[in-house]
Each structure stands twice: as C-alpha cells, then as structure tokens.
Amino acid sequence: MQNALRKTRQHQGLFALAGTTSGKIQRRRGCDCGGTIMQILHARVMADMSRRQFLGGAIAMAAAFSGMTRSVGATTSSATPKTPPRPVVIHNCRLFDGTGKKPQQGLKLVLRGAMIEDIIPESEPVNDAELIDAGGKLLMPGLIDVHWHTMLAAINQVTAMTSDVGYLYLVAAKEAQNTLLRGFTTIRDPGGPAFALKRAIDEGIIDGPRIYPSGAMISQTSGHGDFRMRSDLPRAGAADLALVERVGVAMIADGADEVLRRVREQLMLGASQIKVLAGGGVASMYDPLDSTQYTEAELKAAVAAASDWNTYVMAHVYTPTGIQRCIRAGVKSIEHGQLADEESVKMMADTDTWWSLQPFLQDEDANFYPDDMRRQAQHEVAQGTVHAYEMAQKYNIHTGWGTDVLFNANNTRTQGKQLAKLTRFYDPLTVLKQGTGMNGEYVALSGARNPYPHTLGKLEKGAYADLIIADGDPEKNLDFVADPEQNFHLIMKNGVVYKNLL
Known part of the structure; x- marks a missing residue:
C-alpha cells in the first residue's frame, strides 16, 4: 500500500515522500550522534513524518478518485490541467x-x-x-462563499466523531470537486482541519476551490465547539486532548493564556484568519442560544495573537451582548449575528466591522431538529434573519454572504440556491455582487496572511x-445560480x- 501511495505521489510530481525516505537513509549513514536525546528527537520526528505521510497518502488516494470521477472531453479538464501558453x-x-x-x-x-x-x-x-x-x-x-466548512459539510456529526481521519479527507476531497463544479472557486473555511485539503488543491493533486482556512475553532469549555460527552467531565489538568481537538475540528481553551496558545497553534499551522466561538448556537449539544461565551479578556487575547500575525478574528455569535463584547475586543467579522439589536449594528458601522450573514429562514433547506428546544431556537434565528438584513442595509454594513452548511450532505448541493434566496432582501445585481466582489474583499481581510494576494471576485485587470x-x-433574477449543473x-x-x- 505504501509503495502504491509513493508511486501515486511521484506520478503527480510530488517527491516529498521519496525525499523523506532519502533523508532517513542519509541520517543512518552519516550521523554518529547516538545519544539518548538524539534518539528521542529522531523518533519524534519520524512519528510526525509518518502521520504527515498518512494524511498525504489519503490525499493521494483522493487524487486517484478525482481522476476516476471526471468526465472526459469537453465536459471537464484533464486530470493534470496545464496553463495554455497563449493568451x-x-x-x-x-x-x-x-x-x-x-x-x-x-x-x-x-x-x-x-x-x-x-x-x-x-x-x-x-x-x-x-x-x-x-x-x-x-x-x-467565480462565486465565493465566506462560511463553508470544507471538512464538515458533507458528513453527519456521528460520522465526524467516529470515522478515521483518512475517510474524512476522502469525503472532503470529493465534496471539494463538487463545490468547484457548482461554480464556487473560493471559500473561507470557518472551522475544521482543512490545511491538508487546501494544500492538495493548491498543488493540483485534486480539484477544488481556493480555501482560506481558519483551522480549529477556538471554544471555551461548554461552548459551541465543545463536542465532548458529559462522561468526559471533569477534564483533568494533564488529560489528553479530546477527539475533536486531536483531529483539528475545535480546540477548547479557557483563560487568556490558553486562548493565546491555541490561537498561535492555528497560525503556525497556516490559518489565514482565526475563528472563535463567542456565543451559543442552534445545533449545540450543551450551550443555549442566548449564552455569552468568552470574557472580553479572552477575546482580546485571541485578537492580539491574530493582530501580531497581521490577520484578524472572526466570531460565531448571535446575541447583542456577545456581538458588542466581540466588537469591543477588536473582532473584525461577526458570523451570523441574527439576533443583533440596533445598538449592536450601530457599533458595527462605527468600527467598520464586517457582517457574515446567512439566509437562515427555517425553510425546506434548513436542518431538521427533532426536539422542541432547538426548533424554537431555529425559529428565533429565522425571525432575526429578516430583521438583520434590514438593519445591515439601513446602516450600510459591509455584508458578506455564506451558507454554513454543517453535517448535512443533502444540503451541500443547495449552495447556489442559498445565494439566490437573498433576492428576497436585495435586488439581484446586489446579491450577485455579495457572492463575488464583496466576498472577494471579505476574504482579503486576512492581509499579510492572505494565501491568494491578487483580486478575487471581480473581473478586472490583474485579478x-x-x-x-x-x-x-x-x-x-438569480434563478440560474440555483441550478449550476x-x-x-x-x-x-x-x-x-x-x-x-x-
């Protein structure tokens, strides 16, 4: 199996695996450092390389699937598309x-x-x-979705919690192809282990959109990103990381110092921006929708770490209290915010804070929840959505659009339809601007950490x-966007x- 994966990667023009093997041989022949410390360091490096090779192997396998699932001829490109030499x-x-x-x-x-x-x-x-x-x-x-979970959209929550990480990457690679063929050439990922997928797409191993990765969502204990079971509590100080932390979906951080550490880890991994969870949600296991999460000091720690890296923090939050706390801390992007009041929206306008809104309307495309508590929270958000779009226009807020499809494979194909729904609130040209040029400006907020520094979302010279x-x-109308096929x-x-x- 390893030989097959190595051949696959070499065929793609990627010699990282072969290079690793070569380096290993050279170390054995040329190094006389046989001390205990060097042996320990060598073992740790090799273990890390094995883990990276496994993830790389999963992506290489995805590349094989990519070649098999494409049609031939005029419908799609060849397995290794080449830039035409002529204009x-x-x-x-x-x-x-x-x-x-x-x-x-x-x-x-x-x-x-x-x-x-x-x-x-x-x-x-x-x-x-x-x-x-x-x-x-x-x-x-090309269309841009500023709230699309590349690793978590096309699987359900049970699968995400119980499957091998290799399987998750294979599903995500297939969904990345589908995303691109829906016309979405760029997405901003607001949480999940998307770094390897982004790299594979950028290197041409698989097809997919450009990805602005946030890495693991930063959550407090009992927060929106705490997916542990009740039986996992209490967490001892030196306890192992939870499964979702090890995979890279979310990191639990309590206190300013721990927030600093977890944010810096995501930046080291290559996050173009940071995602914090500053309030409750509809689908949450424990935290109620009206809860406020993270103190102002903790939020400021996240913002400070991101600012030092010349990028910004985006925050999942719904309520006025949470929104205002985030803005005071320096958060530059409010994700959701459907329960915002007028004072909160005025603060957004005064501080040039961006607003990532989604058409959460409790309609035929919404997630289904069997319990009354979550259905009621969903209804509250749906009512707030209408009001939020009204206030965004009234105060001329920089408003982006995203879908936030999460743990719902049936809804991934509605991505373009979710954009077309916004014609309920705006004229079609303005909506299409949101899904292209405006969202292109949105992803560029990552500044020096922008992995794609030229213009996105606009047809202009130099884009x-x-x-x-x-x-x-x-x-x-935008009906045509709802049916890209x-x-x-x-x-x-x-x-x-x-x-x-x-």
Missing part, C-alpha cells in the same frame, strides 16, 4: 464584473496564465490568442482568472477550465 480571449459575452453594475456588452476578456491580463473592446485584435466564444451568455466572476459563463440575466456552461479557476459545455 485566451473570451468574447461575445455580457460581462458582469463583480461590482454590482449591469452586465456590459462589447467587451472581451484577455487571460494569460492564471491572471486576467486586460479587458478590451470587442473590436480590438489580440495576436495568437486562443478564442472562447461565450455565445452571448453571461460572463461573471485571478476565476470565472463562469452562464445562462442567466442577473438584472432579472444546467446553467453554468464554463467554469474556470486560476486560468484552468474545469467544465466546458460551450
């Missing part, structure tokens, strides 16, 4: 640039490699270019070549075509 020109289109303006005609897009080189008049020639005729269809940026050619008219004729990320039905 690519997309013409005969209606161009929506991601700013909310009406689609423009008479323009064409010039791509070179992974980037948009220029937008020029239709009549202007481009020498030695590969042409893509959009057939008069809509040309728009990434992430785009969709679709049947639809965003001046009228039928209406998205071309999907491109980083200048590579992943779907082409033109």
Whole structure:
C-alpha cells in the first residue's frame, strides 16, 4: 500500500515522500550522534513524518478518485490541467464584473496564465490568442462563499466523531470537486482541519476551490465547539486532548493564556484568519442560544495573537451582548449575528466591522431538529434573519454572504440556491455582487496572511482568472445560480477550465 501511495505521489510530481525516505537513509549513514536525546528527537520526528505521510497518502488516494470521477472531453479538464501558453480571449459575452453594475456588452476578456491580463473592446485584435466564444451568455466572476466548512459539510456529526481521519479527507476531497463544479472557486473555511485539503488543491493533486482556512475553532469549555460527552467531565489538568481537538475540528481553551496558545497553534499551522466561538448556537449539544461565551479578556487575547500575525478574528455569535463584547475586543467579522439589536449594528458601522450573514429562514433547506428546544431556537434565528438584513442595509454594513452548511450532505448541493434566496432582501445585481466582489474583499481581510494576494471576485485587470459563463440575466433574477449543473456552461479557476459545455 505504501509503495502504491509513493508511486501515486511521484506520478503527480510530488517527491516529498521519496525525499523523506532519502533523508532517513542519509541520517543512518552519516550521523554518529547516538545519544539518548538524539534518539528521542529522531523518533519524534519520524512519528510526525509518518502521520504527515498518512494524511498525504489519503490525499493521494483522493487524487486517484478525482481522476476516476471526471468526465472526459469537453465536459471537464484533464486530470493534470496545464496553463495554455497563449493568451485566451473570451468574447461575445455580457460581462458582469463583480461590482454590482449591469452586465456590459462589447467587451472581451484577455487571460494569460492564471491572471486576467486586460479587458478590451470587442473590436480590438489580440495576436495568437486562443478564442472562447461565450455565445452571448453571461460572463461573471467565480462565486465565493465566506462560511463553508470544507471538512464538515458533507458528513453527519456521528460520522465526524467516529470515522478515521483518512475517510474524512476522502469525503472532503470529493465534496471539494463538487463545490468547484457548482461554480464556487473560493471559500473561507470557518472551522475544521482543512490545511491538508487546501494544500492538495493548491498543488493540483485534486480539484477544488481556493480555501482560506481558519483551522480549529477556538471554544471555551461548554461552548459551541465543545463536542465532548458529559462522561468526559471533569477534564483533568494533564488529560489528553479530546477527539475533536486531536483531529483539528475545535480546540477548547479557557483563560487568556490558553486562548493565546491555541490561537498561535492555528497560525503556525497556516490559518489565514482565526475563528472563535463567542456565543451559543442552534445545533449545540450543551450551550443555549442566548449564552455569552468568552470574557472580553479572552477575546482580546485571541485578537492580539491574530493582530501580531497581521490577520484578524472572526466570531460565531448571535446575541447583542456577545456581538458588542466581540466588537469591543477588536473582532473584525461577526458570523451570523441574527439576533443583533440596533445598538449592536450601530457599533458595527462605527468600527467598520464586517457582517457574515446567512439566509437562515427555517425553510425546506434548513436542518431538521427533532426536539422542541432547538426548533424554537431555529425559529428565533429565522425571525432575526429578516430583521438583520434590514438593519445591515439601513446602516450600510459591509455584508458578506455564506451558507454554513454543517453535517448535512443533502444540503451541500443547495449552495447556489442559498445565494439566490437573498433576492428576497436585495435586488439581484446586489446579491450577485455579495457572492463575488464583496466576498472577494471579505476574504482579503486576512492581509499579510492572505494565501491568494491578487483580486478575487471581480473581473478586472490583474485579478485571478476565476470565472463562469452562464445562462442567466442577473438584472432579472438569480434563478440560474440555483441550478449550476444546467446553467453554468464554463467554469474556470486560476486560468484552468474545469467544465466546458460551450
């Protein structure tokens, strides 16, 4: 099995595994340090490498599945897509640039490699270019979801708690392919062990969206990220980490010093921003919706650690008390916040705090809860959602859009539908701006920790070549976004075509 995995990775052009083996041989031949301390250090390094090889092997296996599940020919790209050496020109289109303006005609897009080189008049020639005729269809940026759990969306909670981590990565890799083929070329992951998946996508091992990873969610004891059983309590001071902590879904931290430590760990692993859990939730096992979590001192510790790393903190929170506490601590992104009052929203406006809202409307796409307590909490959030969107517009808050599909494989395919629902609150062009240009600005809040530093969500010179050619008219409605399989004729990320039905 190990030999097969090694061959798979070498075939992909990744020699990390072979290099590790080579380093091991050199150490044995050339090192005379046989002391006890060096032996212990060597054993610990080898154990860590074995763990990394296992995760890498899981991703390599996912790559094999990726090649098997793609169609051939015009429908999708080859298993190892290559950037075309010539410029690519997309013409005969209606161009929506991601700013909310009406689609423009008479323009064409010039791509070179992974980037948009220029937008020029239709009549202007481009020498030695590969042409893509959009057939008069809509040309728009790739979609962006700023609250999408890449590792946790397509499994249920029991599976997440009981399965081998390799299985979780395989499911997540398959769902990443589906996410990209729904037209989502970028997502911000608000919690979960997405680092290996992000790396595999970036290296071209599997197909998927760009990922802005938060790493493990930081939660207090009894908080929204405490998934332990009651029988696991009390936790001794030197006790082992809980399963969800070892896997990297959430980290339990109590007190400012412990919060500092856990945040710094996620930054070391490669988090582009930090996620803290500052209040209760609907699906929580223990914490009621109205609970406030983390003291201001603990929240400030998280913000300080993130700020030192030149990035920011996002906070799961619903209530006015929790929202205001987060803002005072310096949190830059309120996740959910459907129970916000007017004072809280004014504080957001005054501090330039961003608001990540989701259409939680207790409708046919909502999670089903068998108990009255959670259904009542869900109803309270649904009522608050309508009010929240009204206040976001009234106070001109920087508002992003996300789905927050969690532990629900049936709902992952509704991702585009969740965006289209926002036409209940905004005109279609504004909604499409939220799902593209506005969310592109949102993910860029990560500043120096931004893994993709060029413009996302807009069709402009110098932006990434992430785009969709679709049947639809965003001046009228966004129904076409709800059915990407039928209406998205071309999907491109980083200048590579992943779907082409033109």
